[in-house]
Amino acid sequence: MNFTSNVLILPGLGNSGENHWQSLWEKEYPDFKRVQQNDWETPVCADWIRQIDQAVVxxxxxxxxxVGHxxxxxxxxxxxxxxxxxxKGALLVSPSDTEADSYPPGTTGFAPVPLFKLPFPSIVVASSDDFYVxxxxxxxxxxxxxxQLVNIGAAGHINVHSGYGNWPEGLRLLKELES
Known part of the structure; x- marks a missing residue:
């Protein structure tokens, strides 16, 4: 599969390890770029959004x-x-509910989850048994x-612990956004 868009990878809390589908996609597509954050463990929303904006501009x-997870x-x-x-768009995979009691502490400024129409096309990929949402x-x-909501069934948090490695179905959804 070929991509002509500038794909920016945005991991969640703790970053994505080497066997996470985001990391595997970066290895498969060297033009995909990870947006680095200064603090992956105790993030501050204002800092993270500045890093995204710098990467986008x-x-x-x-x-x-x-590509957010x-x-x-x-x-x-x-x-x-x-x-x-x-x-062009965003693939939003396993969006954590930062307002839920099950959400890990240590984040600043990520709640409440903003509820408004995004100014670009997007696909939310969700699981029926995700601990975080x-x-x-x-x-x-x-x-x-x-x-667009895509329910992929019982897939946990759609990460390595849930059995997701390279995740070609996710790449196909990303390709839909490119079209």
Missing amino acids: DEDPANVLL SLACATIAYWAQAFQRSI SLERAALFAQAWGS
């Missing part, structure tokens, strides 16, 4: 696709609300963001 924003999905929504940049909340986020 360093590219041609109209040709940027964002977990906390990065809410971060992308906060970024979109703050900067209103027109990008109920399917109902993921559907609420998708509806508020104006995103």
